[in-house]
Amino acid sequence: MTRSDDWPRASLNARGITKNFTGVRALAGVDLDLPTGKVTALMGENGAGKSTLLKILSGDYQPDEGTIEIGGKAVTFATPFDSRAAGLRVIAQEPEIVPFVSVAENIYVGALPGSRGIVSQRQLQDRARADLERFGFERFLDPATRGIDLSPAQRQMVEIVRALIGDPQVICFDEPTSSLSDSETGVLFDLIVRLRDEGRAVGYVSHRMREIFQIADTVTILRDGRLIGSREIRDTSVGEVVRMMVGRDLSTMFERNRHELGEVALELEAVSTDDVTDISLTVRRGEVVALAGLVGAGRTELALAIAGDRPVTAGTIKVHGVAQRFRSPADSIAAGIGLAPExxxxxxxxxxxxxxxxxxxxxxxxxxxxxxxxxxxxxxxxxxxxxxxxxxxxxxxxxxxxxxxxxxxxxxxxxxxxxxTDVLILDEPTRGVDVGAKAEIYAIVDELAANGVAVLVISSELPEVLGLADRIIVMQEGRVTGELTHAEATEERILTLAIADHFSAEGVQP
Ligand SMILES: Nc1ncnc2c1ncn2[C@@H]1O[C@H](COP(=O)(O)OP(=O)(O)OP(=O)(O)O)[C@@H](O)[C@H]1O
Ligand SMILES: [Mg+2]
Structure with missing residues (x-):
């Protein structure tokens, strides 16, 4: 990462890339340019062909037609190994992590240091610690943790570190932030800016419009496997990008209808589990309550406890006023609770x-x-x-x-x-979902609430929390730190409750 400035850098130019699967034309003659020292965003609806294009760059798929040049030289990738040898790394949408080995081993999979001799765990972990520090991830990841115990965010970070230790010239990220919290996203963005300033070519896929306008220099848009066009970020607008993506005008703001609230459907009285402490909350029929907080605040753990998938160590869960003792998810489903997991x-x-x-x-x-x-x-x-x-x-x-x-x-x-179900818990319902479908999901949630369902939504996207919820409960480190009505809530207020005394508010960009 700290090579000198005159390190030769190479851009990537792909021309006329076509890829068919049985019954599906995933890409039809697509051009892509990833210039040095720039972040190029790739956007498009779900199924537009973004991941397929990146998998062709990574050598996982072979194109039916088209050419790829790196630094002006034609390259072909028969395998992922060829792509890496040419200085290209793609960080996949679904990180592949070996479950029963450590973070350190996962990072150096295929590139174990001193692989001719026997590597000690100690050496490996020291080296992993140094690499994690180099990329700013040390406060989120312990080199000794096993793959199976990692959160989605941590898995993503392992994948990123693994890619960067090869010192690639061209780096592509496929939705890297879909499982990251705001503070983790901040760390990643610092890293991307560094990579760009070192003259590397960065490709970046995301459905989050705000990120694109924050981090990208250029945006390239695909629709139905075709290239629609590219725009300089400073010359375009969210409206134009959305129009290019979906081919029609779309309101990006969602305003829910507020419904008459019925009786309390779900009530938690001082509930504790191994990961959360003393949680009290209610959700009424027709109400949408959001659980906000940083990744790791305990929201998913709480949801799993309500759904009978984690033991409750103290306190009471009531459904329609009746105290419940769930021994398994089947018990909670029988009581009318549904959980769409993260x-x-x-x-x-x-x-x-x-x-x-x-x-x-x-x-x-x-x-x-x-x-x-x-x-x-x-x-x-x-x-x-x-x-x-x-x-x-x-x-x-x-x-x-x-x-x-x-x-x-x-x-x-x-x-x-x-x-x-009477009570529906949605854990990150729009993660990885495109802008058009997000609006449809919000409309369905609204309709469910209108029909008297009590909805509890976990979301790390603040605009979503603000748009969707009647009430917002903020958690931090396994405890509730505050509650806001729809009218009181702002992004700043939620963030303040989510990070109070933990990180300073500065440096966390919403
Ligand atoms: N192995 C496969 N077999 C058949 N069809 C496939 C395969 N891989 C992808 N496709 C299809 O190719 C199209 C493009 O998929 P791709 O994964 O590239 O979309 P994407 O733009 O990355 O979408 P998302 O935003 O949902 O990740 C889709 O219609 C998909 O169903
Ligand atoms: Mg994809």
Missing amino acids: ERKADALIMVRSVRDNIALAVLGGLSRFGVVDRRKERQLAEKYIAQLRIRTPSMAQLMQNLSGGNQQKVVLARWLAKA
């Missing part, structure tokens, strides 16, 4: 089954008569949500594993939205 791929997806089966999974009981699944109803349900959430798939029979990341998210979310 880790959708690992926890919930059945990747080798169809989109239709995955949506129908939620309501299997309701769709079968005398134990026979009603195929027609199953099809209607899948059709409805594919249309409503704009799930991009050639058919409802497509396997989940062939969908783009954001479209997989939408399918799992559809499953929970379709399930008739």
Whole structure:
């Protein structure tokens, strides 16, 4: 990272890239330029072809047509190894982490220091600690932690460190912040600015408009596998970028309808678990309550406890006024609670089954008569949500594993939205979802609330929290630090409660 300024740097130029999968044209003659010393954002709706393009650059996929030049020289990548040898690194949307080995081992997978001799854990961890410090991640990651114990944010950081130790010329990030909190995003952005200022070419995929305008120099837009165009960030606007992405005007602001609130559906009285302490809250029928806070504040742990997936060590959970003792998720589902988890791929997806089966999974009981699944109803349900959430798939029979990341998210979310529960907990419901579909998800949440569902939303995106919630409960380090009504809430107030006495408010860019 600290090579001299005259280190030769290379830009990347791809021309006419085309890639077909069975029944899907993922890319059709796309050009991409990643110049040195610039951050180039790549944007487009879920399924537009962004990850496919990056997987061609990383050597994971071979293009059907097209050429790639690095520093003016034509290159072809038969394998990921060739791409790395040419000085290119792509940080994937789904980091691959080996579960039962340490962070240090995960970082140096395939590049173990002194690999001819035997490497001691101590050496490896010292070296990992030094690399983590070099990139600013030391306060988030311990080199000794096992892969399986890492949060999504930590996994992402391991992937980034792993990519940067190879000193690449061209670096592409595929939605690196979708699991990062604001402070972690701040660290990543400092790092990206450094990489750019060192003259490297940076490619950056994200659905978060604000980030693009904060970090990118240029934005390149794909729609349906085609290049729509590029704009200098200083010459464009959010409105123009959204228009180029979705091909129509779209209001980016979402305003919910407020509903009449009914009785208290979910009540927590001084609930504690191994990770959260003394949590009291209520959610009424027709109400949307948001849990805000930094990643690691204990929001997901709390959600899992409410859903019967973590033991409650003290306090009481009441549903419709009745105290409950959940021994498993099945108990909480029986009591009318549904949880759409944060880790959708690992926890919930059945990747080798169809989109239709995955949506129908939620309501299997309701769709079968005398134990026979009603195929027609199953099809209607899948059709409805594919249309409503704009799930991009050639058919409802497509396997989940062939969908783009954001479209997989939408399918799992559809499953929970379709399930008739009294209390619905949504953990980061729009993570990785494009701007058009976000608005649809908000509209569905609004409709559920109008129908008397009590909704608890966990979200790290402040505009989402502000747009969606009637009430906002802020957590920090396993405790509630404050509660704001919709009218009182501002981004600053939420952040102040989320980081009080922990980090200084400066340096955390919302
Ligand atoms: N292995 C595959 N087999 C079949 N179709 C695929 C495969 N990989 C991707 N596709 C399809 O190619 C299209 C582009 O997918 P891609 O993953 O590149 O989208 P994306 O722009 O990265 O979307 P997201 O924002 O959701 O991550 C999608 O329609 C997707 O379903
Ligand atoms: Mg993608």
